[in-house]
Amino acid sequence: xxxxxxxxxxxxxxxxxxxxxxxxxxxxxxxxxxxxxxxxxxxxxxxxxxxxxxxxxxxxxxxxxxxxxxxxxxxxx
Amino acid sequence: xxxxxxxxxxxxxxxxxxxxxxxxxxxxxxxxxxxxxxxxxxxxxxxxxxxxxxxxxxxxxxxxxxxxxxxxxxxxxxxxxxxxxxxxxxxxxxxxxxxxxxxxxxxxxxxxxxxxxxxxxxxxxxxxxxxxxxxxxxxxxxxxxxxxxxxxxxxxxxxxxxxxxxxxxxxxxxxxxxxxxxxxxxxxxxxxxxxxxxxxxxxxxxxxxxxxxxxxxxxxxxxxxxxxxxxxxxxxxxxxxxxxxxxxxxxxxxxxxxxxxxxxxxxxxxxxxxxxxxxxxxxxxxxxxxxxxxxxxxxxxxxxxxxxxxxxxxxxxxxxxxxxxxxxxxxxxxxxxxxxxxxx
Numbered sequence: 001x002x003x004x005x006x007x008x009x010x011x012x013x014x015x016x017x018x019x020x021x022x023x024x025x026x027x028x029x030x031x032x033x034x035x036x037x038x039x040x041x042x043x044x045x046x047x048x049x050x051x052x053x054x055x056x057x058x059x060x061x062x063x064x065x066x067x068x069x070x071x072x073x074x075x076x077x
Numbered sequence: 078x079x080x081x082x083x084x085x086x087x088x089x090x091x092x093x094x095x096x097x098x099x100x101x102x103x104x105x106x107x108x109x110x111x112x113x114x115x116x117x118x119x120x121x122x123x124x125x126x127x128x129x130x131x132x133x134x135x136x137x138x139x140x141x142x143x144x145x146x147x148x149x150x151x152x153x154x155x156x157x158x159x160x161x162x163x164x165x166x167x168x169x170x171x172x173x174x175x176x177x178x179x180x181x182x183x184x185x186x187x188x189x190x191x192x193x194x195x196x197x198x199x200x201x202x203x204x205x206x207x208x209x210x211x212x213x214x215x216x217x218x219x220x221x222x223x224x225x226x227x228x229x230x231x232x233x234x235x236x237x238x239x240x241x242x243x244x245x246x247x248x249x250x251x252x253x254x255x256x257x258x259x260x261x262x263x264x265x266x267x268x269x270x271x272x273x274x275x276x277x278x279x280x281x282x283x284x285x286x287x288x289x290x291x292x293x294x295x296x297x298x299x300x301x302x303x304x305x306x307x308x309x310x311x312x313x314x315x316x317x318x319x320x321x322x323x324x325x326x327x328x329x330x331x332x333x334x335x336x337x338x339x340x341x342x343x344x345x346x347x348x349x350x351x352x353x354x355x356x357x358x359x360x361x362x363x364x365x366x367x368x369x370x371x372x373x374x375x376x377x378x379x380x381x382x383x384x385x386x387x388x389x390x391x392x393x394x395x396x397x398x399x400x401x402x403x404x405x406x407x408x409x410x411x412x413x414x415x416x417x418x419x420x421x
Contacts, residue, residue, distance in 0.1 A: 043364070043365045043414055043417045043418070046414055046418070048418070049418070050415060050418050050419050053411060053414060053415040053418060054092075054096055054415065056411050057096055057099055057408065057411050057412060057415060060404055060407055060408045060411060061099050061103060061408065063404055064103055064401060064404045064405060064408065065103070067397055067400055067401050067404065068107060068110075068393075068401060070397070071388065071391075071393035071394055071397040071398070071401065072110070072114070072391055072393060074393070074394055074397070075391055075392040075393050075394070076114075
């Protein structure tokens with residue numbers, strides 16, 4: 001009976017060790033994969049909504065039109 | 078109710094379309110205004126001039142586009158072009174020109190030699206950039222900024238080393254001038270050689286981008302470098318490959334540009350990199366990496382050149398031209414960012 005118990009305990013410990021080793025290996029593999037070899041995507045750092053971008057685009061378009069008309073007006077006056 | 082719902086959907090769609098194609102709509106409207114003000118703008122000769130002017134910058138942009146696809150950039154393209162152009166210009170000077178840089182050269186060199194010299198110089202700088210990005214993992218922005226200054230310094234020293242002092246390298250031999258600025262007749266139209274060289278470069282690059290392993294790896298690395306590395310792509314080798322490709326294109330562009338402008342000085346190449354980058358961005362090459370096409374780059378460069386040409390054609394103040402061009406680049410990037418955010 002005691003021998004059986006010991007055997008079970010040994011098995012449990014072995015399993016725990018195996019799991020630990022496995023998780024260590026997985027951790028290492030993951031770390032290698034996620035190692036930042038390059039910078040992350042440039043646009044991921046932009047923290048604005050699509051709506052804000054829409055407003056920015058409209059403002060730029062208006063500015064371009066103003067400068068274009070001003071330039072053309074200036075060249076003909 | 079249903080009609081309003083339908084109208085709402087339609088207006089949303091129209092807004093989406095207007096925002097996504099804002100740049101092209103502005104450009105179309107601008108060209109239309111130019112044509113209305115001065116109908117002579119719409120002529121074959123103007124179109125040929127625009128394409129000729131766009132060709133050297135286009136070849137430069139084809140090289141820079143690869144780096145943008147890799148989610149990087151190249152701020153040194155213009156100065157590298159200047160340096161390579163100075164080297165090739167010094168080797169194609171007419172042997173009858175008394176103030177030539179190399180008086181010991183008494184016979185015209187075969188054109189292949191200055192072309193290879195030009196490519197060699199451009200390759201040298203591009204390899205520095207490539208090594209910095211691929212091996213040292215530095216940001217392309219910083220490395221290329223450094224090489225830009227180095228290339229400018231080298232150009233100044235090279236041009237200054239002439240016996241007659243820092244004078245522009247000009248007076249080229251006839252063979253070179255004919256090779257670059259010549260034209261041939263096709264169905265009654267004069268087609269400049271430069272346009273043909275640009276077309277050849279574009280076709281070759283299209284094949285490299287779409288039909289070779291290097292091209293496919295380039296898109297994979299630009300889209301997601303970690304995933305590319307995990308799937309077994311050699312990042313260093315492929316990134317270096319893209320930079321070598323760019324070096325060859327810069328060298329060719331420099332050689333042709335020297336012949337086109339017919340006088341190379343220390344200012345040659347200034348802002349060419351910005352033109353190349355903006356051409357790429359206008360043409361849909363995304364700064365987020367992994368997105369871009371060769372036809373897009375060509376269209377972008379031609380559009381940019383059309384803006385330059387039409388604004389000058391109307392006599393718009395050159396300082397205002399800088400502002401308008403700058404705003405258009407910001408607009409192109411903003412549209413690109415918006416597309417990315419909407420997709421996320």
